[in-house]
Amino acid sequence: MLEDPDHEWPVADRIRVRIRGSDYQRLREHLVRPEQNCPKEHAAYLVAGTQEYTHRGQRVFEYLIREVHLLDRDEYLDQSTGIVRFDHTTIRSMMRGSETDHRYLDDMALLMCHSHPRSSQPCYSGTDDENEPAHMASLTGRTAGPHGSLIFGQGGLTGRAWLSDVPTIRHEPITAAASPIDELVVIHDRELERIRTTDSRLSPVSNRDDEMRDRQALLHGDGGNNRLRDAHVAVVGAGGLGAPIVQTLAHLGVGAITVVDPDVVEESNRSRIVGARPADAGDPKRTPDEDGVVPAAWAEAIDGCGTPKAEVLGRVVSDIDPSIYYHGIHEEVQAPRALEQVVAADVIVTGTDTATSRRFVSEAAQQYLRPLFNAGTDIDVDDDAGLRSIATSFQVSGANRACLDCLDAINEDRIDAEGEDEDNLEYGLELVAGEQPSVITINQEPVQRLTFALHRFLTGLLADRHGFRTGTYSATSDRLVSDAEAAPDCQFCNGAFTAAGDRGVPIAKTGLYRTTPSTVETGSVAELGLDAVVEKEPAEDKAEPEGADSSKEDSLLARIKSTVARYIPQL
Ligand SMILES: [Zn+2]
Ligand SMILES: [Zn+2]
Incomplete structure (x- = not known):
C-alpha cells in the first residue's frame, strides 16, 4: 500500500480522537502531573485504529485509541545525551499479547503525545513545527498511518493529523500537509465527555433558546x-x-x-x-x-x-x-x-x-x-x-x-x-x-x-x-x-x-468473524464498503522466519521511541 502512488489519503472536514476514560486519565496524569506541579515535558504514544465516514454531509476521520504507552523517565535521559536506547523487554511487557502480535503495529496509526505543562490552552511551538514533519514523514514511510500528534496543557489540548504522502509532509508547508484534530471524545464508564481542541474547527458551544x-x-x-x-x-x-x-x-x-x-x-x-x-x-x-x-x-x-x-x-x-x-x-x-x-x-x-x-x-x-x-x-x-x-x-x-x-x-x-x-x-x-x-x-x-x-x-x-x-x-x-x-x-x-x-475488517479472513456468513459477505472488503483497509496477514501465517520478523519489529519500535523522545527539547 505504501509503495502505491495511487493510494488515497483520507480527506476530512472533521477529525476526532475517541478514547476510553481510563486511558485518557492515565495519559493526562502522566503528561501533565498537576498534583506535582511538574514543569517538565513528558511524552507518550498511542496506537490507534482508524475510521472514515460521512455524517450530515461532512467527511469525518477518527482515531480510535487501542493502546496507551507512556515513556519512562530513563527513556528521556537517553535522549538528552543524544543516544536513543530502550529496553525491549520493558516495551514488550507494556504491549498486549505475545511478541508475534506486534506485527499488527504496521497496520495501525500512531499518535505522538507530549505536554506543554505551563500553558493552559497549548499550541504547537516553533520547535514542534521544525521537528515534527521529518518524524511524521519517516513514520509514514514505514507504517500504515495516517499518523498524528497531540499536545496536552494544564487545561486543554491540541492536535493535528498528517493525512498526506511523504513528499507532501517533507516539502509542503504544515498547513498543507496536516489538518487540525477538532475534538477528543472520552468514553467514561458513566458519561461521555467531549473536549474541543485549541485549534478546533467546530463552532463554539452556545446555549440555544429551547423553551420546549x-x-x-x-x-x-x-x-x-x-x-x-x-x-x-x-x-x-x-x-x-x-x-x-x-x-x-x-x-x-x-x-x-x-x-x-x-x-x-x-x-x-x-x-x-x-x-x-x-x-x-x-x-x-x-x-x-x-x-x-x-x-x-x-x-x-x-x-x-x-x-x-x-x-x-x-x-x-x-x-x-x-x-x-x-x-x-x-x-x-x-x-x-x-x-x-x-x-x-x-x-x-x-x-x-x-x-x-x-x-x-x-x-x-x-x-x-x-x-x-x-x-x-x-x-x-x-x-x-x-x-x-x-x-x-x-x-x-x-x-x-x-x-x-x-x-x-x-x-x-x-x-x-x-x-x-x-x-x-x-x-x-x-x-x-x-x-x-x-x-x-x-x-x-x-x-x-x-x-x-x-x-x-x-x-x-x-x-x-x-x-x-x-x-x-x-x-x-x-x-x-x-x-x-x-x-x-x-x-x-x-x-x-x-x-x-476499519483496520479490523481483514480479521474476517482469519475466520475469527462470527456473524452468520449468509447475512454478510465478510470476505469482500469492497462489498462491506469500508475505506482505507490495510491488508493484514492471518495470525497463524508463519512463513517469515521468527528472527527476521522480530528485528523488523524492534526497528519499528525503536523508531517510535526515538520519534517521541526527540519531541522533548530539554529535560
Ligand atoms: Zn511541544
Ligand atoms: Zn467478550
Whole structure:
C-alpha cells in the first residue's frame, strides 16, 4: 500500500480522537502531573485504529485509541545525551499479547503525545513545527498511518493529523500537509465527555433558546441540553423496543438520531410501535423481495405494502422536534450503508428482534469503540404448559465494556434457529425464529432503564453517584440479576478486534468473524464498503522466519521511541 502512488489519503472536514476514560486519565496524569506541579515535558504514544465516514454531509476521520504507552523517565535521559536506547523487554511487557502480535503495529496509526505543562490552552511551538514533519514523514514511510500528534496543557489540548504522502509532509508547508484534530471524545464508564481542541474547527458551544426543554434545563442546566444536542445516537431495530426509545430521545433533544430497520409495519405491530397509524399497516404477505429488503421508495410503490418502520419513526421525531437530524435506513444492519452510519454514532442502541443482528452490532461496537446500550425481552409461553417466564434485560456493552456474548445477553439457541436454514434467512428471519410474544408494557421495563441510563450517560447526570441499573429482570420471580463478567480470553472485547476500526475488517479472513456468513459477505472488503483497509496477514501465517520478523519489529519500535523522545527539547 505504501509503495502505491495511487493510494488515497483520507480527506476530512472533521477529525476526532475517541478514547476510553481510563486511558485518557492515565495519559493526562502522566503528561501533565498537576498534583506535582511538574514543569517538565513528558511524552507518550498511542496506537490507534482508524475510521472514515460521512455524517450530515461532512467527511469525518477518527482515531480510535487501542493502546496507551507512556515513556519512562530513563527513556528521556537517553535522549538528552543524544543516544536513543530502550529496553525491549520493558516495551514488550507494556504491549498486549505475545511478541508475534506486534506485527499488527504496521497496520495501525500512531499518535505522538507530549505536554506543554505551563500553558493552559497549548499550541504547537516553533520547535514542534521544525521537528515534527521529518518524524511524521519517516513514520509514514514505514507504517500504515495516517499518523498524528497531540499536545496536552494544564487545561486543554491540541492536535493535528498528517493525512498526506511523504513528499507532501517533507516539502509542503504544515498547513498543507496536516489538518487540525477538532475534538477528543472520552468514553467514561458513566458519561461521555467531549473536549474541543485549541485549534478546533467546530463552532463554539452556545446555549440555544429551547423553551420546549426548559424544565429539563432546571435539572441539568443548559449545559446538559447542549450535550444532548451534540450527541448522535443510532438505534438498531424500530419495533416494540426501538420505537419508544426513539420517541424518548426526540423529547429529550438528542441532536442526531439514526434508525435502522429492514421491516415494514404490519397490523400486528401496531399494539406497540408508537406513532404507527392504521394506514401504515400493510399486507404481511406482500413484504419481502428476494433479498428480504424493500427500499423505502419501492415499498411505497408496492400496492398494499406497509410503511417502513424507519420511516414511521422519522415522522414521530419530526412531529416532536423538526430541528432534530433524523436518518432512517430501511435495510438490515449488516448492509454496508447501514453499518457505516451505525458505527458513526456516539452511542449505539440495540432493540432488534434477532439474536444474529444483536451479535453483529455487539462486535461492531467493540471494533469501533462505541458504547452499546442493549434492551431485550424474553417471554416464554408454551402451548400446553402456559406461561413459563417473563424476563427483560438491559446491558451496557461496547467500548470499554464486555461484549454481549460475555454478558450472556445473546441467546445461542436463537442464533442456531436463525442460522438453521440459509434459504429461509434470505426471506426474512421471522420465518425461522417463529412468532414471539411481544407486549408494550413488558417492553417498557427495559426501555425505561435504558433511556434513563442513556440520558445520564450523555449529560453526566448522577455520574459521581452510582452506575446504571443493568441486568436481567425476571417479572416471574420479581428479581433483578446482574450481568456476567467479560471472559479474559474473549477475542472480541479483549482482543485484536477492539478499536481496530476499519483496520479490523481483514480479521474476517482469519475466520475469527462470527456473524452468520449468509447475512454478510465478510470476505469482500469492497462489498462491506469500508475505506482505507490495510491488508493484514492471518495470525497463524508463519512463513517469515521468527528472527527476521522480530528485528523488523524492534526497528519499528525503536523508531517510535526515538520519534517521541526527540519531541522533548530539554529535560
Ligand atoms: Zn511541544
Ligand atoms: Zn467478550
